[in-house]
Structures are given as C-alpha cells and as structure tokens.
Amino acid sequence: MEQGAKNAPVVYLHEIKRQYMQGEAPLTILDGANLALWPGQSVALVAPSGAGKSTLLHITGLLEAPDSGEVYVGGIPTSQLPDIERTQIRRTEIGFVYQSHRLLPEFSALENVMLPQMIRGLKRSESVKRATEILSYLGLADRVTHRPAELSGGEQQRVAIARAVANAPRVLLADEPTGNLDPGTAEHVFQALMQLVKATQVAMLIATHNMELAGRMDRRVSLVNGQVVELE
Numbered sequence: 001m002e003q004g005a006k007n008a009p010v011v012y013l014h015e016i017k018r019q020y021m022q023g024e025a026p027l028t029i030l031d032g033a034n035l036a037l038w039p040g041q042s043v044a045l046v047a048p049s050g051a052g053k054s055t056l057l058h059i060t061g062l063l064e065a066p067d068s069g070e071v072y073v074g075g076i077p078t079s080q081l082p083d084i085e086r087t088q089i090r091r092t093e094i095g096f097v098y099q100s101h102r103l104l105p106e107f108s109a110l111e112n113v114m115l116p117q118m119i120r121g122l123k124r125s126e127s128v129k130r131a132t133e134i135l136s137y138l139g140l141a142d143r144v145t146h147r148p149a150e151l152s153g154g155e156q157q158r159v160a161i162a163r164a165v166a167n168a169p170r171v172l173l174a175d176e177p178t179g180n181l182d183p184g185t186a187e188h189v190f191q192a193l194m195q196l197v198k199a200t201q202v203a204m205l206i207a208t209h210n211m212e213l214a215g216r217m218d219r220r221v222s223l224v225n226g227q228v229v230e231l232e
Contacts, residue, residue: 008075009036010093010170010203011060013228016069018055029055030066031226037171040201042194044214046231047223053207054175056223060205061094061173062086074170091120095164095202097193099176101156103148109135109159110144116166134162137199138192154185158192165196172196174206178213186210 018030029052037043037060047053058064059071062078071078073089081089103112113131118124135144138158148156157177164172174193178186190213197204206217214220220231 007039009038009072010074011035011037012072013056013060014070014072016056016059016066016071017226018052018059018064018066028226030059030223032069033223033226033228035060035221035228037203037205039170039203040197041219042197042204042206042217043219043221044217045205045207045221045223046209046211046214047207051223052226053223056228057173057175057205057207060171061096062090091116092167093170095167095169095172097157097160097164097172097174097177099179101148101160103156103159103163105148108145108147109140109151109155109162112148112159113162113166116163120167131162131166134166135159137195138162152185153181154188157181157185157189161189161192161196165200165202168200169202172202172204174204174208176207176209178208178210186213190216 013033013035016030016033019026019028033056045053045056055064059066062071065079073093078086078089110131113134114127117127117130132144135141138161140155140158143151143155151159177193178189181189193204196202208214221228222231
C-alpha cells in the first residue's frame, strides 16, 4: 500500500470477502482481497470472465456490501454506514462508467451531464456551466444539444464519462468502457479517460480485457483465487 507520504489512498479495500450461493454450495468470489487506489493513478483490472471483476467494482463503488472486510473511502470505513450515507458517498465521491453508456435517451448530452449535479443540489446555471466545460474538454462542444440517438458510439461514451465526473468524484470506476467500441473509437475514449485522470487527479479503476490499453495504465492488477495480485 506504499505510495509515498504525499497522499493517502482515495479508496482502500481491506480483507474483502464475498460469497454467493450456487445451488446449495457457497461460491467464493473474493477471499481476503486488498486494494489501494491513489489520486491521479490509473489501474487496470484484468482477469478472466467470472473471476469477480464486476463484484470487486461493485464493492469498491459501494453498490454491493462485502460479507466481511472493510471499504475505506477517504479514510472513512463505510461498511456500517446507513444506506443514505453510503448513497451520499456514491453521489459525491464515486463516478461510474459502464460498457453500455446508459444515457437517458429523452435528454440532450448537456442535460445528461447536468442531471447528477442537480440531484446533488447545484443550481441549474452552475450545472449548465460545468457540464458545458466538461463536454468541451472531451471534444463535444458542438454536440451538447444532441440526444444520444444523434451521437456516435464514441460520442455517447464520452458523454457518459462526462456525466461520471460531473460531480468531481475522487474515484472513477469503469467496467469495460471501450468493450462495445471499434479500435479507433476505443482509443479516443481511452485517451479521454487518461486525460481526465491527469487533469483532475481522480483515481481510476478500469475492468478491461484489452491488454494493449491496460499496458498503458499506471498499474495492472488481477484476481487470483479471490485475491488482488499486482501484475508486472
């Protein structure tokens, strides 16, 4: 967990265990997993299908509770917090990007990025300003009024990234964010993610099967026998 004294991990998973029932037999997915995510660092999570990547992401993002162990966000243990407090942490500290963009089809790109800010309580004028700035940063200045159906796959995914960082989260979690894209478009989306990591110092964990992209990130980790292991 060493990263120098200049900063602490944004998220720290400590001895995480998670089992599911498969029929009458327990299936162990995570078995004492530990993982630290640091500000401004990109981490690739590469593992075979079924190894538990999505489970690890969901637990890191407080979408799912571990059977035991602790998830620290900004140094705060979260496992015993009431649901309302965990939801608040998700809204303010954590951003999510999925393989499918999950944009709201009836709203424009701008409105999709404004929505999480307004839910958080920002004024509409502030939400418009910030959403416009983020979309412009991601090369979508001329697409802000377009609805998802009027955008290409890569544009839709960049809007999804803008939405994920709209509330200036401290950690960004992405589940195969380039999985549905052709190689050229995937490259643009990947570059957008990496630019945001450096510009905002968000900590990013990406589950991916793309080893070429993983090789360009700061760290690579995998899941082996329910534990997180560092890869060279």
